[in-house]
Amino acid sequence: MSDNPVKFGSPAKVPAWVNLALVPLVNLLAAFLLSGVVILIIGDNPLQAMEVLLYGAFGYEEAIGYTLYYTTNFIFTGLAVAIAFHCGLFNIGAEGQAMIGGLGVGLVALYFDALPFVLVVPIAIVAAALFGGFWAAIPAYLQAKRGSHIVITTIMFNFIAASIMTYLLVEVLIAPGGQSPESREFAEHTWLLFFHDFLPLPESPLNISFLFAILLCGAFYYFVWQTRWGYEIRVTGQNETAAKYAGISPAKSIILAMVISGALAGFVGVNEILGVHHRLILEFTGGFGFVGIAVALMGRNHPIGIFLAALLFGALYQGGSELAFEMQNINREMVIVIQGLIILFSGALEHMFRPTIENFFKKRASSPTVEA
Amino acid sequence: MTTSSPALELRRVNKWFGAVHANKDISLSVGRGTIHGIIGENGAGKSTLMSIVYGFYQADDGEILVNGEPCQIDNPQASIAAGIGMVHQHFMLVDTFTVLENIILGVEGSARLSGGLDHARKELARLEKEYSLEVDVDAVVGDLPVGLRQRVEILKALYRGAEILILDEPTGVLTPQEADHLFRILNTLRDQGKTVILITHKLREIMAITDNVSVMRRGEMVANVATKETDREQLAELMVGRSVLLRVEKDDANPTDTIMSMRHVGYVDRDGVARLKDISLDIKAGEILGIAGVSGNGQSELMEILGGTRHPSEGQIIYKGEDITNSPKFNARDLRKIGLGHVPEDRHRSGLVLSFSAYENTILGYHDSLDYNKGTTLDRNAMLEACQKHIEKFDVRPTDPTLKASGFSGGNQQKLVLAREMEQDPDILLVGQPTRGVDIGAIEFIHQQLIKMRDAGKAILVVSVEIDEVMSIADRIAVMFDGTIVGELDVKDATETKLGLMMAGVKEGAED
Numbered sequence: 033m034s035d036n037p038v039k040f041g042s043p044a045k046v047p048a049w050v051n052l053a054l055v056p057l058v059n060l061l062a063a064f065l066l067s068g069v070v071i072l073i074i075g076d077n078p079l080q081a082m083e084v085l086l087y088g089a090f091g092y093e094e095a096i097g098y099t100l101y102y103t104t105n106f107i108f109t110g111l112a113v114a115i116a117f118h119c120g121l122f123n124i125g126a127e128g129q130a131m132i133g134g135l136g137v138g139l140v141a142l143y144f145d146a147l148p149f150v151l152v153v154p155i156a157i158v159a160a161a162l163f164g165g166f167w168a169a170i171p172a173y174l175q176a177k178r179g180s181h182i183v184i185t186t187i188m189f190n191f192i193a194a195s196i197m198t199y200l201l202v203e204v205l206i207a208p209g210g211q212s213p214e215s216r217e218f219a220e221h222t223w224l225l226f227f228h229d230f231l232p233l234p235e236s237p238l239n240i241s242f243l244f245a246i247l248l249c250g251a252f253y254y255f256v257w258q259t260r261w262g263y264e265i266r267v268t269g270q271n272e273t274a275a276k277y278a279g280i281s282p283a284k285s286i287i288l289a290m291v292i293s294g295a296l297a298g299f300v301g302v303n304e305i306l307g308v309h310h311r312l313i314l315e316f317t318g319g320f321g322f323v324g325i326a327v328a329l330m331g332r333n334h335p336i337g338i339f340l341a342a343l344l345f346g347a348l349y350q351g352g353s354e355l356a357f358e359m360q361n362i363n364r365e366m367v368i369v370i371q372g373l374i375i376l377f378s379g380a381l382e383h384m385f386r387p388t389i390e391n392f393f394k395k396r397a398s399s400p401t402v403e404a
Numbered sequence: 405m406t407t408s409s410p411a412l413e414l415r416r417v418n419k420w421f422g423a424v425h426a427n428k429d430i431s432l433s434v435g436r437g438t439i440h441g442i443i444g445e446n447g448a449g450k451s452t453l454m455s456i457v458y459g460f461y462q463a464d465d466g467e468i469l470v471n472g473e474p475c476q477i478d479n480p481q482a483s484i485a486a487g488i489g490m491v492h493q494h495f496m497l498v499d500t501f502t503v504l505e506n507i508i509l510g511v512e513g514s515a516r517l518s519g520g521l522d523h524a525r526k527e528l529a530r531l532e533k534e535y536s537l538e539v540d541v542d543a544v545v546g547d548l549p550v551g552l553r554q555r556v557e558i559l560k561a562l563y564r565g566a567e568i569l570i571l572d573e574p575t576g577v578l579t580p581q582e583a584d585h586l587f588r589i590l591n592t593l594r595d596q597g598k599t600v601i602l603i604t605h606k607l608r609e610i611m612a613i614t615d616n617v618s619v620m621r622r623g624e625m626v627a628n629v630a631t632k633e634t635d636r637e638q639l640a641e642l643m644v645g646r647s648v649l650l651r652v653e654k655d656d657a658n659p660t661d662t663i664m665s666m667r668h669v670g671y672v673d674r675d676g677v678a679r680l681k682d683i684s685l686d687i688k689a690g691e692i693l694g695i696a697g698v699s700g701n702g703q704s705e706l707m708e709i710l711g712g713t714r715h716p717s718e719g720q721i722i723y724k725g726e727d728i729t730n731s732p733k734f735n736a737r738d739l740r741k742i743g744l745g746h747v748p749e750d751r752h753r754s755g756l757v758l759s760f761s762a763y764e765n766t767i768l769g770y771h772d773s774l775d776y777n778k779g780t781t782l783d784r785n786a787m788l789e790a791c792q793k794h795i796e797k798f799d800v801r802p803t804d805p806t807l808k809a810s811g812f813s814g815g816n817q818q819k820l821v822l823a824r825e826m827e828q829d830p831d832i833l834l835v836g837q838p839t840r841g842v843d844i845g846a847i848e849f850i851h852q853q854l855i856k857m858r859d860a861g862k863a864i865l866v867v868s869v870e871i872d873e874v875m876s877i878a879d880r881i882a883v884m885f886d887g888t889i890v891g892e893l894d895v896k897d898a899t900e901t902k903l904g905l906m907m908a909g910v911k912e913g914a915e916d
Binding site: 254258259260263264266267270271273274276277278279280394 | 422711712713735736737738739740746748753754755756757758759760764767768769771772776777780781782784
């Protein structure tokens, strides 16, 4: 019952833009600086590397197409990880959920291709959500009802998903007479439209799933902050005891949040399988699910932040491959190091610079805390 | 070192947190071999001041003198070296260690434990005898009752050579009898020449045990007086800055219908421990039923069952004449819909989501009510409006509904929760620790609101560990001990001694 000295410090006002923009920017800068040092050590010019990276990501129309195509995947997985975060859950399983979501898409495209485009695409999208959601629902159920830790179960489910995909593509869905583990090509009328199909753009994998991803950013905001279900998820994530007190079932919130999370991750399958590859293949998820964690962290679990972080990672993916191609000493692995540094600084070391920056602004803030 | 210099002296100590001036020019002199009380409301700066003395914070300005000599205290180690020991409100003990292991923690002496342990054992035997602080040094701390754990904390400080002992709200977790025992220990310590500083907000303790008392208000030291030259009313006025009613004025209750009852309710937790045993209670309209008892004797489980968040293992819950024990209605959400309001015991843990704004907390538990929803969308304007109304009616400060709940002081947070539950106009209101961590001024207000509700014919259950509070607002008092109701009595027959004995498990009438 004594006065808690901590409370003097906590509510001091830090301008919102500091947390939303400045801190991520400082983290990003630190990551780029360190990357520059590494590039210097291996004997290349960091400034030139930066230039190549930026040109490779945004320098010409085709590059932009590729960047946005990667961005699409990161938006899906970033939102997926974020909705789980809002419920206090760390979903490491977006990768596996994306695989299974893609499986759903593939099955629809393979077996319902008698239907016209306007039917088969919505069904495929629903299948992606259902399959991905189902894959997340099992760990969610185990967490909610049995207390199995969601981090462990979702990691394990990534492996299970990968094994299932391998088995199915090697043994069951493999194209008749095919030599590699992939299905037959889907009927052309089930393919999603590429941007270059309806806009005067050079050929790139960018397809209409990008628009779907942007739509989902809006839906995400509405659901999390404007509906009572989002409210229940946030209460559960912030304070489970308060949730129980308020008559909110934490188990229901956990399962709901995870099913939505899995569904969002599953949409990677829509972009990759129905949008680009037009057949079911192995490893189409390419680590997007894991990077989604960094995207969500960096984007503060808010759709606008997630969109920007996804764009950043999209640019890194695209610009990075250009970098590996253009510069002598920089190979694919080096690009992964740079990406790793960004994830390290903006994800794992998220709180390194924050206290210093916040203190700087708190000291400047002049309005005292009101004590009744 | 001269014998005439005070044990501890502070000269014009200042501390800022950002722009908040938490301690303003504090000067304090604590004589050796005295018990010195420091009293003040929450946020008055008592704990900040003691944290400076103990080295958790550094003063921005000012001097600390120990035994007349200036002393640089930058960290708790320096403070211990200067002979200052602190007994925290929340014990800093490792539950799975024995008393002995806890006491040598941090002063093991050498890499091998056995040497330090043997030395400690001898030294403790001496200390225990000298200050009559008997504790079984080989007992595991987790098995000890709170009163004894506190004794371990005191021993720990003495073992480190403390000459000045600071106790922060030491009686919050004790029965009146345990508190009396603590006071006897403190008296012995004083008689042996130790200096004791007692931080508390309970006027009764100040009057009962201290030699001198300092009063803090809003970061300032407003008075330093000898205890025998003052009284409770004067101290309360000094704390708050205006005169305060220490007793709630109320008429006799007119209990009518029973709104909610428990019939032979028992509850066994997951570890198989019986937390509640054969509890029968009637909560009647127009009456405040107070539940007294030391915390941890089943009150929390009782509240959770009545609030619908816990299901009893046996017995029945009857609501407005209907046995709802096995009804689907028996859950927190549906009970609210049929007129049950619930102010939980621990507003931080369950009553509020601290990271949410005030207006988002306004709908906690009522978030699916039509008042706050338009179709699938939460009606932000309705939420803000309701919150604004609560803030005005309950005089919550600051008056900003978009401020995060964590930005309000304890009393204002409590008012937000009370407002939320009371403004739904429930037929029955459960209130846990209505004034825990709440300032005296707000306590008065909260008590008046509860009485007003009672007079409007609502049924009210108040659970409180503050014996004064139960005696001042309840009409009927039930005392809990070890999961049972030891006895029920009318407030007119209740005395502090009687309740205290019952809180220790002695059945009603047994003392006669």
